Amino acid sequence: MDILKAAEKLMSMDESAWQRHSSPLSVYSRFSILPMFTFVIGIREHLGWWTLLLFGVVVLWTWLNPRLFSAPTTTNNWASMGTFGERVYLNQKNESLIPKHHLKTAKGIILLQLVGLPFWFYSLYSIDTLLMMISTLYLMFTKAWFVDRMVWLYKDVKDLNPIYQSWYKS
Known part of the structure; x- marks a missing residue:
């Protein structure tokens, strides 16, 4: 999907960043991003202008995360x-x-993620705490499902392409 390619370009993901992002520490800590955005936007009335600073910190974390951790020595794991x-x-x-x-299947999961986004955005707009929690969990579940499907995809194609084989380190 073009939206995914645009996100990759926005993140400036070069080969080095991809190698670092394959670290389980990067993958698992990345799951913190949506809850952090939800929290910062959800308490904006209490934070006032400080919301912008914290929002910027979360944006910075989003960009830094794939670059922060060193490339893993083994990639024989779900996250990598x-x-x-x-x-x-x-x-x-x-x-x-x-x-x-x-x-x-991947496009179906992405569609399910898109279905959840209006509820998440509405929960943030209305500051509906219960809906924030439910929609955030829903989006995180569909993201984890997408990653799990990507593991399956990689396992099915890794032996068909020498570049894909080179990423795997047992």
């Missing part, structure tokens, strides 16, 4: 393979090796 699968998926226009069932 999820990152590799995402790279394969982002390259789908240039890659005929991706099985159609993976593309269909």
